[in-house]
Amino acid sequence: MDKQLEMFMTKHIPMIDEQLQQLLTGGYSPISLRESMLYSVKAGGKRIRPLLVLAVLEDFGVQSADALKVASAVELIHTYSLIHDDLPCMDDDDYRRGQLTNHKVFGEATAVLAGDALQTAAFNALASLENTSAEKALALVRLLAEASGAKGMVGGQILDMEGEKASLSLEQLEEVHLHKTGALLSFCIEAGAILAGANENQIAQLRSYARNIGLAFQIKDDILDVTATTEQLGKPANSDTDSEKSTYPSLLGLEGARLQLEKYHTNAIECLSFLPSDKSYLALFADYIVQREL
């Protein structure tokens, strides 16, 4: 990984973790529920989404005292979706990132409710910003709701489920990903841009960047599922192949998928041409997404 990006991550991940902890421990809530929520939030992962929010601000050279809270709100949404996704009635996964899934530890009922409360906590976080105008904060609530609800992430999960029963065209596959993972990634970028005070033109460019890295992220996931080992992934490798799910490699072949990945990567970088520095953090993230090994 690029040294500059690695330093950025090493610096910010503990701050994100601390903010997440703070958002979930203030005030009274039943201990078992809080433990279940914290378990999955602490299970970690790469914190790509919150880091992207922070990267936008960094690239604009703008500081916002609320950036960490907004960044963490996205991670709460992401975490809730993983908990529900892992449930027996959904993907029925026992492990996630090498750890037992939430319902294996706390039981299904608590896992459902922990997911529910994490979603609520995300909106609570956005409604409790202290250094952002009410207009901007409300715009963030609206954008997060659009990105994560029936027209965004949750809609994408339904499309994904339905897609498992059929063989999808490339267009249909991208439709799934643009909703299931792309919408929330786009929120990260747009939220960062709003906090940074970006203009409409810049926001449009950044949306296009987000769309491209979102698709690149998914292609890379599909490729890794074919090429990485179970140990590297922390979940069974080739799980997509086993289920005969449509993926980029299954539709385009492994080499075709890699070419497509490079295309989206190039597109993403081009969208950043308006930024002063030619090695922006957003560009480094685009590089990281295509180069990562897990």
Place this chain on the structure above:
Amino acid sequence: MDKQLEMFMTKHIPMIDEQLQQLLTGGYSPISLRESMLYSVKAGGKRIRPLLVLAVLEDFGVQSADALKVASAVELIHTYSLIHDDLPCMDDDDYRRGQLTNHKVFGEATAVLAGDALQTAAFNALASLENTSAEKALALVRLLAEASGAKGMVGGQILDMEGEKASLSLEQLEEVHLHKTGALLSFCIEAGAILAGANENQIAQLRSYARNIGLAFQIKDDILDVTATTEQLGKPANSDTDSEKSTYPSLLGLEGARLQLEKYHTNAIECLSFLPSDKSYLALFADYIVQREL
């Protein structure tokens, strides 16, 4: 039922239903998801929560073009909680209000996601008010999140689940209900008060009213579970007794529960003394809650 209240309900329920429909059909989302969301939202029920929001405004003699949207947002939260509550891993109910529960019709995975997306839609509704200041709208988002999340409704559901395994004291039972159902009812009243421009003192009185009708509502539910027939309830009667769950009648006896109900009713009415009319809609609702037969 009181004629004045009946007319109020007959007038407003179709408006609430139409607003709910509108909130869930704008823009693109997968058809199966939308159908699942609409199925439970249309399954109806008494619309007590949205009607309470509107009743506050009526009692203050204030009109708000956003009142229906705020009222419907609460109903979306209530509906999502019912869908998740009915899941096999939670209460495992096949019927709700005499109709098949969501997961019996659409499958568990879709039911989980429909609940998730209904929660999101509620926050989206509050973030999309057109005639309310951003400050007020953001306060509503924050209050709804507090009322419905880990410290409110969802926390109450956890307390309720844990309570089923133990015999509760009256204080513990009230703690469950103040969270599980009371928090969202309080939101209705406070949201109406905010839209009506009530002052701090009035809001404090109304919060106390809400607390009292919330507990009254639950005692009445418990009493009806003992005294009503399965047909009247649309779900198996005596379901609480069968599960040996702590209830007001089990702790206080049926007569003791009725006395307690009357106490909360009286308290609720007293909180409304600041209102000009001595037969306010909120007072009529308090009467209705203790007198209803289902």
